[in-house]
Amino acid sequence: MTRLARHRLLPYLLLLPGTAWLLLFFGVPLAQLAAASLYDPTGSLSTGYAMTWALGNYPDVVQAYWPQLSRSFGYAGLALALALLLGYPLAYAIARKAGRWKNLLLVCVVAPMFTSFLVRTLAWKTILSDSGALVGLLRDVHLLAPDGRLLATPFAVVLGLTYNFLPFLVLPLYASLERLDHRLLEAASDLYASPVQAFRRVTLPLSRPGLVAGTLLFFIPASGDYVNAELLGTPNEYMIGNVIDSAFLVRLDYPQGAALSFLLMAVILAVVFGCLRRAGTEEVW
Amino acid sequence: MDETDESRRPSLDEFVSRSGIQVSYTEDINDNNEFFGRVRNQLAACQSIDRDIIVLSDWMAARMIRLGWVQKLDRAKIPNVRANLLPSLLTRSYDTENRISIPWQCGLAGLAYNGNVTKELRTVDELLTRPDLKGRVTALSEMRDTMGLLLASNGHDPANFTAAQFDDALNKLRKAVDSGQIRRFTGNDYAPDLAKGDIAACIGWSGDVIQLSSADAKVRFVAPDSGAMLYSDDMLVPNKAAHRGNAEALINYYYEPAVAAKLAAYVNYICPVRGAQAEMEKLDPELAANPLIFPDEALLSRSTMFMALDEQQERQYEAKFQQVIGA
Structure with missing residues (x-):
């Protein structure tokens, strides 16, 4: 083999393990899921499922589970808004104002992730418990009716989502804020920009890559989540993840479950591409 | 064990x-x-x-x-x-x-309540409508247990019912969900909530509830007179x-x-x-007398197993039930 040929081949050889892995463990199952979403919806375990290209599965599931679909994106959106309100100042403070506490604070943001997602969500169940201190306090100050509750409400679900996915938003934001060149802010103030103006014209635009990456990392798992709705909510708060779970495991309606999974993926992909096109890929990754 | x-x-x-x-x-x-x-x-x-x-x-x-x-x-x-x-x-x-x-x-599926936070509970209808329990009730996400108890409370036989009777019972459940009476549908995880008093009453399983009772006698299992579900x-x-x-x-x-x-x-x-x-008499006479381990005739006669369903029925009923419980 000539040196040139080897040079040409090398990148492909390097790509081979990763590509094979992706094809085998992502491509194949995905194709299978796509096929399942087009199976005859009247099929069953004992009679088997026939491939009938039943595109009707898609409008059917949208019609049947419209409330859960819209709720998923609604709750994820609300949680995202809350997380931005909490996360941006937090990331800003850690990146620019924390000084020697920076590493410790970062560890604090990440530390909860060392315990399981499930355990953390269960912990919120205890915190928000009807007989817990928090609810007791809120009742005493009349922020909550005497028989009011926090657990098993939309509030609890959105709170759970916000809490569980906050680090995914904070870390990329931190990374881009940390890289921000301080001299630009000095220049802005030399040019008579007020702190607010400097933030709007310099800090915010320069932190946009982190904002976009964080938003995506937050929104994607949050909209597909079903644990928070299951543990902190009631049937009236169930999201699309709960429906997919029950379609596959309880109702054994594989075509419907697969169609919903694909739909969810499609919507999320559309959101991702929308975001990336506006922000430009190079800036984000 | x-x-x-x-x-x-x-x-x-x-x-x-x-x-x-x-x-x-x-x-x-x-x-x-x-x-x-x-x-x-x-x-x-x-x-x-x-x-x-x-x-x-x-x-x-x-x-x-x-x-x-x-x-x-x-x-x-x-x-x-x-x-x-x-x-x-x-x-x-x-x-x-x-x-x-x-x-x-x-085991039996029946009702359970925590006597520390609510008064005695005897029937399924009380569970689904009593105003003081609003939002503090859970039911099982196991269709056969929850629907069986509701069918029985309507006077129908859970071991032999028609689609119309199932729909009746389901409507009753839907009302309780829509009114906010039922807070959640659970697997085994209702037990800690019941013990804490976050939920005051629920549909639950005898085995779990006996275990809670042994820690706190005010947590009680009730096999309603209309019938309990044997599984x-x-x-x-x-x-x-x-x-x-x-x-x-x-x-x-x-x-x-x-x-x-x-x-x-x-x-x-x-x-x-x-x-x-008889063997248990030698080990622990108190347990031998416990009707939830060795049920007497009276309890057995009002406990039924849910009707056996074919795949078509199972899917139909399960889909309807899942719609009501929100998934």
Whole structure:
């Protein structure tokens, strides 16, 4: 083999393990899921499922589970808004104002992730418990009716989502804020920009890559989540993840479950591409 | 099973030393549906699932039998089952010959309440409508248990009902969900909430509730007069199991009254073995008198098993039920 040929081949050889892995463990199952979403919806375990290209599965599931679909994106959106309100100042403070506490604070943001997602969500169940201190306090100050509750409400679900996915938003934001060149802010103030103006014209635009990456990392798992709705909510708060779970495991309606999974993926992909096109890929990754 | 040491299981250890058969016991069935999802592909493809014996709930056992994924047992190898199985379990519709799916433990689904936070509860209707319970009630996400209790409360027979009667009961449930009376549908996880008082009353399983009662006597299980749901968790030998004979020996062993009594003393479920009550007298007279471990005639006569469903019905009813419980 000539040196040139080897040079040409090398990148492909390097790509081979990763590509094979992706094809085998992502491509194949995905194709299978796509096929399942087009199976005859009247099929069953004992009679088997026939491939009938039943595109009707898609409008059917949208019609049947419209409330859960819209709720998923609604709750994820609300949680995202809350997380931005909490996360941006937090990331800003850690990146620019924390000084020697920076590493410790970062560890604090990440530390909860060392315990399981499930355990953390269960912990919120205890915190928000009807007989817990928090609810007791809120009742005493009349922020909550005497028989009011926090657990098993939309509030609890959105709170759970916000809490569980906050680090995914904070870390990329931190990374881009940390890289921000301080001299630009000095220049802005030399040019008579007020702190607010400097933030709007310099800090915010320069932190946009982190904002976009964080938003995506937050929104994607949050909209597909079903644990928070299951543990902190009631049937009236169930999201699309709960429906997919029950379609596959309880109702054994594989075509419907697969169609919903694909739909969810499609919507999320559309959101991702929308975001990336506006922000430009190079800036984000 | 041993309360003080999770790794010690005296009854199983005795089986090993008596028979010389090594048993590896794993608690890897957390949920019927989840487990079914895990082994479905292998069993459908006629492959072994590397387990000689599994324990699943009655309705899942019925599904496995319907799909032909479990084996018939050799009657000659399990004489104790024939001799000692409780009469009320002899006529289970999905295994009329009692040779595929052998009850391991049984239990009741009924009502439970926490007397620290609410007053006594006697009927399903109270649970679904009493204003002081609003938002503090849970029901089981297991369709057969919740719907069975509701069917019975409407005066219909959960073991033999029509689609219209099911819809009636479902409407009753829907009203309770829409009004906010029912807070959540749960698996086993209602137990800590009930103990804490976050939920005041619920539809629950006798075994869980007895365990809570032993810690706090004010937590009570109620088998409503309209009827409670009897369920069993059954031992099954999957197709292609490598050691069916050993599995049969194990089943036969657990149907010895003395062994069954020893086990019942730990697990607090309804014991499916006749004669175990007499053995229990020697071990613990108080437990021997507990109707939720050894039910009397009166309780048994108002406990029924849910109607056996074919796949079509199962899917239809389950889909309707899932719509109401929100998923």
